[in-house]
Amino acid sequence: MKKTLFIVFFISCFFFLSRSLFADEYQDLVDKINKYQQEITSLQNQEKTLSQQISLMDNQIKVTGLKINETQYQIERLEEEIAGLSAKILNLEDSLNFISKILLQRLAETYKSGRKEPLMLLFSSKNFSEFLLRYRYLQKVQFHDCELLISMEKTKTNYDDQKNLKAKAQADMEKLEKQLTAQKADLNSQIVVRKKLLDETKGQEANYQKLLADARAELEAILGILEGKGSEKEVGKVSQGQRIASVISGSSCNSSGSHLHFMITQDGQTKNPFSYLRGVDYENCTGSSCGSGDGDAISFGGDWDWPLSPKIRINQGYGYTWAIRNTWVGRIYSFHNGIDIVGSSLEIRSPKSGTLYLGSYVGNCVLRYVRVHHDEGNFDTYYLHVNY
Numbered sequence: 001m002k003k004t005l006f007i008v009f010f011i012s013c014f015f016f017l018s019r020s021l022f023a024d025e026y027q028d029l030v031d032k033i034n035k036y037q038q039e040i041t042s043l044q045n046q047e048k049t050l051s052q053q054i055s056l057m058d059n060q061i062k063v064t065g066l067k068i069n070e071t072q073y074q075i076e077r078l079e080e081e082i083a084g085l086s087a088k089i090l091n092l093e094d095s096l097n098f099i100s101k102i103l104l105q106r107l108a109e110t111y112k113s114g115r116k117e118p119l120m121l122l123f124s125s126k127n128f129s130e131f132l133l134r135y136r137y138l139q140k141v142q143f144h145d146c147e148l149l150i151s152m153e154k155t156k157t158n159y160d161d162q163k164n165l166k167a168k169a170q171a172d173m174e175k176l177e178k179q180l181t182a183q184k185a186d187l188n189s190q191i192v193v194r195k196k197l198l199d200e201t202k203g204q205e206a207n208y209q210k211l212l213a214d215a216r217a218e219l220e221a222i223l224g225i226l227e228g229k230g231s232e233k234e235v236g237k238v239s240q241g242q243r244i245a246s247v248i249s250g251s252s253c254n255s256s257g258s259h260l261h262f263m264i265t266q267d268g269q270t271k272n273p274f275s276y277l278r279g280v281d282y283e284n285c286t287g288s289s290c291g292s293g294d295g296d297a298i299s300f301g302g303d304w305d306w307p308l309s310p311k312i313r314i315n316q317g318y319g320y321t322w323a324i325r326n327t328w329v330g331r332i333y334s335f336h337n338g339i340d341i342v343g344s345s346l347e348i349r350s351p352k353s354g355t356l357y358l359g360s361y362v363g364n365c366v367l368r369y370v371r372v373h374h375d376e377g378n379f380d381t382y383y384l385h386v387n388y
Helices: 002-044 050-124 128-201 205-226 322-326
Strands: 231-238 243-247 260-266 269-271 282-284 312-316 339-342 347-349 354-362 366-374 379-384
Touching (some): 002 050, 050 205, 128 205, 128 322, 205 260, 243 366
Parallel strands (some): 282 312
Antiparallel strands (some): 231 354, 243 347, 260 269, 260 339, 260 379, 312 339, 354 366
């Protein structure tokens, strides 16, 4: 008995100490995550330099790595909890089956004895006092058996509770495993983005500042065009599918490479182009790499023709995009009011009929664009980085 108590005490102490050590390690992780997140906030508020941007990315990579460790710790603890619950459930199940069988047999025998023995007890007893003593003992045995059965029912309830706890722990672990997969994908993306920035800038501050300046100038031009500050000339009516311009090949004003910035407005408010364009053969290159699966969600909801011929490469989506969340462009703007696309040819066609305007906006350079005011719904479509 003493040996058994010692073993139980030892196991209890072991689990207590392991949980205590885990709590210390877990808190250390949380403290490190909070520390790096504070540094990230501080860097985001500082002057925009390449070294600070790299430091920001490094801290984000550290935070993601620590969050991966945090999730792995949580999964390990859940695995231990599930293993413990499984063992407990198995033991309870065996005990319930065995003791329930014994108790039912005893209750049946006691019930039979209770019906037959009073008269037999009376004749077999030496006197009435002995009969009362033996009869009361029989009642106590029956009462004790009933108490055991009630206790067994409580154990069965505990058994059901343990099964529910195990099911919840398993569901929590499935969520954590999905979270871990997403965090690992984020870490890989952040490493790729950091390398891409160094490749684009060649590690030179001047190159980085040029990237920022071009993005800032393009944003200023886009907002100016949407506010009607561009210089425009009406050309006349165009039909659906008619050629209206072509994408500039190579770099141009505020653009480091060939792409079309396409916008839709209705009553002066920008709209998500994907909601109006029909489904098309496309490649999603909005994330860390083409087809990586970590980019912007793309869903087509309309019947408009595309301004470019497929296959379409989508470089950035609409709204709060992956690029804003994960790259340096998030230091310039927080909302992408159009989509950046590339087609199989440079030719641009009007997705709907309307009136064509040729425009230009003068900022740090002359940015050419075209606009089509469409006949229905008071829609306007804009096409930037183009030749007429």
